[in-house]
Amino acid sequence: MTEQAAEVDQLRASDGRVPGRRGRATRQRLLDCTAEMLRTTSYRAIKVIDIAREAGTSPATFYQYFADVEAAILVLAEEMAADGERLVQLVREGTWRGKAGYRTALALTDAFLEFWDEHRPVLRVVDLATDEGDHRFRNIRVKVLNAVVRELAAVIARFQEEGRNTGVEPMAQAGTLVATLASVAAHHAGFEYWGFRTDDVRVSVARTVYWGTTGQRPPADG
Numbered sequence: 001m002t003e004q005a006a007e008v009d010q011l012r013a014s015d016g017r018v019p020g021r022r023g024r025a026t027r028q029r030l031l032d033c034t035a036e037m038l039r040t041t042s043y044r045a046i047k048v049i050d051i052a053r054e055a056g057t058s059p060a061t062f063y064q065y066f067a068d069v070e071a072a073i074l075v076l077a078e079e080m081a082a083d084g085e086r087l088v089q090l091v092r093e094g095t096w097r098g099k100a101g102y103r104t105a106l107a108l109t110d111a112f113l114e115f116w117d118e119h120r121p122v123l124r125v126v127d128l129a130t131d132e133g134d135h136r137f138r139n140i141r142v143k144v145l146n147a148v149v150r151e152l153a154a155v156i157a158r159f160q161e162e163g164r165n166t167g168v169e170p171m172a173q174a175g176t177l178v179a180t181l182a183s184v185a186a187h188h189a190g191f192e193y194w195g196f197r198t199d200d201v202r203v204s205v206a207r208t209v210y211w212g213t214t215g216q217r218p219p220a221d222g
Contacts, residue, residue: 026061026065030051030066033054034073036054037050038073043125048063073125077122077137080123080144084143084145086111087144090111091108091155094108096155096213097214099219101216105207105209105218106206109181109202109206110202112185113185115185116188117185125137126141127186148178149174149178150171150174153175155174156168156174157170159215164214164216173212173213177213188202
């Protein structure tokens with residue numbers, strides 16, 4: 001399936017029709033309202049009638065586009081996963097040597113923090129549903145993180161070809177680093193309660209990512 005065909009298929013209404021301009025606007029308004037409600041309400045407590053009321057339409061209209069609330073959240077999760085491409089690009093396009101390499105590691109750390117903060121309501125649902133064994137949400141989480149793991153593993157492998165950062169398996173090393181990035185991004189707000197400043201945490205993580213990727217100690221002055 002081509003990218004354009006996949007986009008059309010995602011926009012398809014529950015009855016199989018592809019909505020026109022007004023229909024797409026209505027669909028997007030329903031998604032926007034769902035996303036906004038996720039910020040303050042448990043997704044299990046969100047009802048179709050609540051979303052429809054917030055969007056200024058009816059439950060019948062909601063069901064033209066989504067089978068249920070979970071289906072709407074899945075669309076939001078897919079959009080979130082697509083936005084994860086910016087994390088992949090940072091790894092792929094960044095320079096990983098010397099001070100510039102450390103700056104790339106810091107930029108990647110900041111990007112993970114920003115990504116989690118921007119998408120936290122949807123990621124919270126993804127994590128919960130994944131823990132409960134829902135393969136649809138699990139696949140989305142895998143899509144977000146695995147692409148970054150593969151790209152970072154490729155960087156590690158290039159350093160190993162030069163005789164650096166040997167003794168580790170690239171995918172395992174990259175997976176460990178990405179898991180660290182994701183975990184810190186998910187919980188960094190709580191660090192403030194433990195007495196850790198977020199800025200100090202981001203520097204610590206960036207140094208870990210740089211060292212774990214290149215096999216070299218981070219520059220002393222960053």
